[in-house]
Amino acid sequence: xxxxxxxxxxxxxxxxxxxxxxxxxxxxxxxxxxxxxxxxxxxxxxxxxxxxxxxxxxxxxxxxxxxxxxxxxxxxxxxxxxxxxxxxxxxxxxxxxxxxxxxxxxxx
Amino acid sequence: xxxxxxxxxxxxxxxxxxxxxxxxxxxxxxxxxxxxxxxxxxxxxxxxxxxxxxxxxxxxxxxxxxxxxxxxxxxxxxxxxxxxxxxxxxxxxxxxxxxxxxxxxxxxxxxxxxxxxxxxxxxxxxxxxxxxxxxxxxxxxxxxxxxxxxxxxxxxxxxxxxxxxxxxxxxxxxxxxxxxxxxxxxxxxxxxxxxxxxxxxxxxxxxxxxxxxxxxxxxxxxxxxxxxxxxxxxxxxxxxxxxxxxxxxx
Numbered sequence: 001x002x003x004x005x006x007x008x009x010x011x012x013x014x015x016x017x018x019x020x021x022x023x024x025x026x027x028x029x030x031x032x033x034x035x036x037x038x039x040x041x042x043x044x045x046x047x048x049x050x051x052x053x054x055x056x057x058x059x060x061x062x063x064x065x066x067x068x069x070x071x072x073x074x075x076x077x078x079x080x081x082x083x084x085x086x087x088x089x090x091x092x093x094x095x096x097x098x099x100x101x102x103x104x105x106x107x108x
Numbered sequence: 109x110x111x112x113x114x115x116x117x118x119x120x121x122x123x124x125x126x127x128x129x130x131x132x133x134x135x136x137x138x139x140x141x142x143x144x145x146x147x148x149x150x151x152x153x154x155x156x157x158x159x160x161x162x163x164x165x166x167x168x169x170x171x172x173x174x175x176x177x178x179x180x181x182x183x184x185x186x187x188x189x190x191x192x193x194x195x196x197x198x199x200x201x202x203x204x205x206x207x208x209x210x211x212x213x214x215x216x217x218x219x220x221x222x223x224x225x226x227x228x229x230x231x232x233x234x235x236x237x238x239x240x241x242x243x244x245x246x247x248x249x250x251x252x253x254x255x256x257x258x259x260x261x262x263x264x265x266x267x268x269x270x271x272x273x274x275x276x277x278x279x280x281x282x283x284x285x286x287x288x289x290x291x292x293x294x295x296x297x298x299x300x301x302x303x304x305x306x307x308x309x310x311x312x313x314x315x316x317x318x319x320x321x322x323x324x325x326x327x328x329x330x331x332x333x334x335x336x337x338x339x340x341x342x343x344x345x346x347x348x349x350x351x352x353x354x355x356x357x358x
Contacts, residue, residue: 032273032274033275034267034272034275034276035273036276037276052244052245052275052279053279053280053281054275054276054279057276057277058276076244076246
């Protein structure tokens with residue numbers, strides 16, 4: 001499934017989608033970025049409540065397919081602008097992390 | 109110019125995790141016994157015991173620094189130090205707007221004791237102090253700086269509440285010129301893993317929650333001190349932190 005298809009089916013909000021045709025290959029959830037850096041893998045959708053700009057560094061380093069901010073975590077404007085610049089798909093949902101993962105599990 | 113032994117990160121009995129024996133007179137007395145000259149009080153998200161701490165340090169011939177260990181929204185611990193006691197107290201009042209309004213349960217988390225300069229308990233802080241404030245790191249840095257704070261990330265070598273553990277790398281913003289290591293840090297290994305650390309001025313502090321954990325006279329800074337006064341040396345410490353003195357660790 002592509003990021004665009006997921007976004008439509010899950011009803012996620014788009015903050016940045018420079019590469020909607022990107023295939024999603026699995027999911028990783030976590031907020032401690034040093035932990036995520038060593039464990040998430042290429043192509044995964046990354047679910048987090050962390051909105052620091054370093055989220056994009058992790059997404060870019062690991063070539064993740066998209067970042068999904070759960071729990072309606074407020075994204076500062078810089079992260080949205082920077083996601084667009086770095087070519088990172090950045091989505092948002094009001095669902096808590098667990099429910100977000102359940103939904104992803106049922107759709108993917 | 110003299111060598112000043114310091115410990116810029118110490119908790120009092122106002123932090124629930126701080127031992128009840130961490131009174132302002134005990135801290136300053138122990139610091140004096142250990143041969144320190146400069147000591148900062150940095151309770152979690154509060155400067156509530158800084159005023160009696162100043163008085164206690166004066167009795168023991170130490171140079172006090174008023175401070176706070178702020179917990180950001182990301183749960184990063186950031187030390188904020190103030191050159192003037194009044195700045196710290198003003199920031200303390202402001203930060204209350206951003207603290208989590210959850211009552212402390214002393215039987216679980218510990219007491220949060222407010223003292224006078226004779227170590228008498230004059231009150232307790234009802235709300236639990238250490239949890240994350242609602243300020244993300246950039247906003248916390250900006251707000252504290254606007255109150256005159258000098259800020260640095262605390263114990264960056266620790267996985268929990270250290271900036272490297274939480275954000276993976278040092279962020280570009282805020283750009284911290286100073287970082288703090290705990291006494292057991294392998295600084296060389298961290299600098300190899302994060303080369304930008306080599307450009308930072310390094311402090312080593314105890315983060316003491318018990319009297320015996322306060323730093324020994326091991327970490328020092330060379331500071332100008334003529335004509336000597338406590339306020340003058342404290343000012344030189346802030347000049348060092350801000351990079352206005354040059355030089356490095358003594």
